[in-house]
Amino acid sequence: MTNENLIHYIHGIADNSMILGQRISELCGHGPNLETDIALTNIALDLIGQTRSYYQYVAELSPKDITEDDVAFLRKEREYKNVLLVEQPNTDFAYVIVRQYFFDVFHYLLLKELEKSKNVNFQAIAKKSLKEVSYHKRFSGDWLKRLGDGTEESKQKTQQAVNDLWVFTDELFHMTKDDQVVADAGFGVDNSTLKSEYYTMVKSLLEECKLLIPEVEYFQKGGKKGIHSEHMGYILSDMQFMQRTYPDMKW
Amino acid sequence: MTKDVHIDTELFSILKSVPDPEIPVLSIIDLGVVRSAYLEGKNAFVEITPTYSGCPAMDVIGDDIKTELKKNGYIPNVKLILSPAWTTDWMTDEGKQALKDYGIAPPMDATSDKEALLGNKRVIPCPQCESKNTRLVSQFGSTACKAMFKCEDCEETFDYFKCLI
Numbered sequence: 001m002t003n004e005n006l007i008h009y010i011h012g013i014a015d016n017s018m019i020l021g022q023r024i025s026e027l028c029g030h031g032p033n034l035e036t037d038i039a040l041t042n043i044a045l046d047l048i049g050q051t052r053s054y055y056q057y058v059a060e061l062s063p064k065d066i067t068e069d070d071v072a073f074l075r076k077e078r079e080y081k082n083v084l085l086v087e088q089p090n091t092d093f094a095y096v097i098v099r100q101y102f103f104d105v106f107h108y109l110l111l112k113e114l115e116k117s118k119n120v121n122f123q124a125i126a127k128k129s130l131k132e133v134s135y136h137k138r139f140s141g142d143w144l145k146r147l148g149d150g151t152e153e154s155k156q157k158t159q160q161a162v163n164d165l166w167v168f169t170d171e172l173f174h175m176t177k178d179d180q181v182v183a184d185a186g187f188g189v190d191n192s193t194l195k196s197e198y199y200t201m202v203k204s205l206l207e208e209c210k211l212l213i214p215e216v217e218y219f220q221k222g223g224k225k226g227i228h229s230e231h232m233g234y235i236l237s238d239m240q241f242m243q244r245t246y247p248d249m250k251w
Numbered sequence: 252m253t254k255d256v257h258i259d260t261e262l263f264s265i266l267k268s269v270p271d272p273e274i275p276v277l278s279i280i281d282l283g284v285v286r287s288a289y290l291e292g293k294n295a296f297v298e299i300t301p302t303y304s305g306c307p308a309m310d311v312i313g314d315d316i317k318t319e320l321k322k323n324g325y326i327p328n329v330k331l332i333l334s335p336a337w338t339t340d341w342m343t344d345e346g347k348q349a350l351k352d353y354g355i356a357p358p359m360d361a362t363s364d365k366e367a368l369l370g371n372k373r374v375i376p377c378p379q380c381e382s383k384n385t386r387l388v389s390q391f392g393s394t395a396c397k398a399m400f401k402c403e404d405c406e407e408t409f410d411y412f413k414c415l416i
Contacts, residue, residue, distance in 0.1 A: 035389035035399065042395040049305020053333060124334030128304055131336065131415050132395070138368070139390050 001185040003061045008081070008178035009188050010061075012224060013110070014054030015082035018072060019232075020103060021047030022239050023086065024096070032093050039139055040096070046132040053125045073243035077236055078226040081176075085168035087223070087231045091161070094147055094154070098161040101140035105201050106172045107133050109194040118186040141205060148209025155211075162206065163214045170219035172198070256341075262288040262295060265319050272311045273394055276353040279312055283341025286332060295325040300337045302415075303395045338416045351378045356400065356411040364414035368398060375411050377402035385409075 025044040031037025055068035085103060090096050111133055114126035147158040173195040175183070182188035203213055222228065242249060258266065258280075266285055271277045279285055279299070286298040297316055301309045313329045320327040339358035347357035356378045358364065366372040368390055376383050382404040392399040397410040 035391075038393070039389055039391035042391040045305035045307070045395055046303060047305070049301070049303060053304060120334070124336070125304075128301075128333050128336040132303060135390060135413075142390075 001181050001187065003063070005178045005181045006187065007058050007061050008176070009182040010054050010058050011079075011081040012176065012179060013114075014051050014058070015080050016086050016103070016107075017047040017054070018051040019080070019082045019235060020086040020100075021045075021051060022235055023088075023090065024100075026238075027090060027096065036093075036143075043100070043136050043139065046129075046136065050125065050129045050132070053128070057121050057125075069243070073240045077228055077232055080223075080228065080232065080236070081226060082223050082228075083168065083171045084220055084223040084229050085165065085172065087229060087235060088165060088168065089231055092157060094157040094161040095165070097140055097143045097147060098158065098165050100136065101144050101205070102165055102169055102202065103172075104133060104137040104140050105198055106169075106194065108137050109198055110189055110191065113189040113194070117188065122187060144205060145209050148206070148211045158209075159211055162211055166214040167216050167218075167220045169198075169202075171221040171224060174221060174224050176224055256286055258285060258288040259290050261290060262297070262320075262325075265323050266297070266316065269312070269315045269319055272308050272315070274350065274353065274355065276349045277346050279316070281343045281346025281349065283339075283343070283346070284312065284337060290325070293324065293326050294328060295320045296328045296330070298330050298332050300332050300335075302337050305395065339412065339414050340416060342412075350412055354378050354409060355397070356409060358412045358414040361414055361416050367400075367411070368413070375400055377405060377407065378409055379407050380405040 021044045024040050024047070027037065028041045028044070029037065031040055051072070052068055055071040058071050059066050059068050085099060088095070088099055108130070111126045111130040114122050115130060117123050117126065144158070147154045149155070173191045175191055179188060179191065183190040206213055237244075263280070266288060267278050267280045269279050271279060271282050274282075282302070284299050284302060286300050288295065288297045290296075297320075299309070299312060299316070309331065313331065316329050317327040342358065350357045356375050359367065359375065363372075363374045367375045368387060370387050373383050373385055375385050377385050377400075380402060382402055384403040385400045386403060388399040388401050388408060390398050392410045396413055396415070398413050399408060400411050401408045
């Protein structure tokens with residue numbers, strides 16, 4: 001296992017948190033009510049905080065003299081390795097919650113395994129993050145129940161979000177060559193082993209809220225290879241605006 | 252703060268005077284974020300750990316420690332460590348009392364915390380009137396480390412410092 005394998009592996013994990021954190025932070029000041037606004041902003045903050053720990057580690061491993069900021073603000077779209085799920089837009093509150101829940105369950109299962117990594121940095125970040133992600137999962141799961149088992153309209157909108165976002169769930173379990181190398185070395189997690197528990201958990205909650213589980217012919221993929229949906233460019237142009245416009249600016 | 256945390260006596264009172272920027276009644280010692288502090292000559296080495304990964308107070312805490320150490324004639328070396336992860340168990344009793352006096356319900360034990368945050372039981376007493384007739388309003392309060400509750404008796408809303416173990 002080379003440092004390059006390791007760096008690519010970290011991007012695969014950290015870019016999810018970065019992009020989802022950025023996505024949710026768009027809602028700061030625009031949440032449906034004060035409590036959910038604050039909750040979502042806090043979740044965004046947790047995710048971006050976790051990302052910082054991973055990116056600092058990337059900067060340490062990199063042969064170049066870079067910092068966490070370079071990793072976040074100076075990479076191009078193709079160099080981002082997040083899954084397509086996390087870049088999907090904040091269409092409405094139902095989408096925000098369903099996307100969050102679909103990701104939180106995966107994130108929770110991933111960190112529970114990453115905690116056992118042979119790599120001390122991964123252990124430390126995973127232990128810390130797991131505590132936070134347990135809250136995220138509880139928040140999104142509770143709201144999914146309320147929306148899915150709520151009014152006629154909330155149910156219909158939530159079902160729509162489930163139908164539209166379901167096709168992005170399978171990619172969470174894809175393994176790149178780098179992922180495999182790092183997992184085989186006992187540093188990383190083999191995501192494919194999380195799949196059955198994931199679908200059991202998600203399906204049981206959907207059934208509890210009387211939502212239908214979509215049946216799809218094929219799943220969308222590409223993000224993990226750097227091939228993103230049309231939404232990704234807009235996220236990065238917003239997020240990287242300052243560094244691109246005023247290179248090397250400092251806060 | 253746990254027993255295995257070593258803080259040199261010369262540094263203790265200095266660090267004790269640094270408040271949490273978001274909850275100023277709580278010193279960083281009482282919050283339990285200082286994991287070690289020792290002197291080597293004039294060099295002061297301090298290790299701190301974040302309460303939450305994204306806690307925006309950490310940068311401020313780091314800077315405040317440096318300022319205080321410099322003021323006392325030491326050369327500050329502050330390091331942020333992630334492991335072992337912070338838990339509310341490291342908060343001192345003095346710290347918990349200070350929170351309560353300030354109007355924030357201090358963290359309960361893990362079981363009560365779960366019951367309360369899942370809305371199963373009413374166990375978090377109101378820091379104003381002690382009533383247990385309180386309900387969860389939101390799992391996230393004014394900061395990531397707190398949840399929002401409302402007292403059904405005195406009708407005050409209040410923050411509850413979430414239990415993290």
